[in-house]
Amino acid sequence: MKLSGYYPVLATPRIAESRDFYTTWFGFEIVFEADWYISLRRPGTDDEPTCELALLDPTHPTIPAGFGKPVQGILLNFEVDDVDAEWDRLVKTGGLHPELDLRTEDFGQRHFIIADPAGVLIDVITEVPPSPEFAALFT
Structure with a gap:
């Protein structure tokens, strides 16, 4: 398997607050934002890797039945x-x-x-x- 990316997706009903937390305190930038999903990236440098993190509303219909719970x-x-x-x-x-x-x-x-x-x-x-x-x- 060739892995082209990896990042955690945190299911949270507190999407806006979590977005603000990661952008304010840890330098993440918004890559994509909808009311149900936010993709965040912390740009890398020569001596730092790029880091990614996403936030997802646990009630969104893309979540399989029975799994729509907050992280x-x-x-x-x-x-x-x-x-x-x-x-x-x-x-x-x-x-x-x-x-x-x-x-x-x-x-x-x-x-x-x-x-x-x-x-x-x-x-x-x-x-x-x-x-x-x-x-x-x-x-």
Whole structure:
């Protein structure tokens, strides 16, 4: 299989609020917008990949019967160069509520978690050296 693209589509009744969240706080731009579907893209650079994300009204008729439910139980990882600076920007200055406070994990991450308007968790991460116990588990 040749994969020509990959991106998550989040089913949410809070499309406008979610659009504003991702464009305001994470630099996504609107590529397509209807009242039931919004496609977002964060343009890449020489040292950053292009990222895509879409938002979909879970009641739209393109959703198969029985599956039209808002997103639940998903965690998006946003890896950044300086998680402490993002903590300051998003939480201290921006006023976003942390679901998990900034901390360093033995498994090799310094991170914090916030939630988007639909309850999707956003894990903002900078990789750090893992403890020797966890370092042995990496391949």
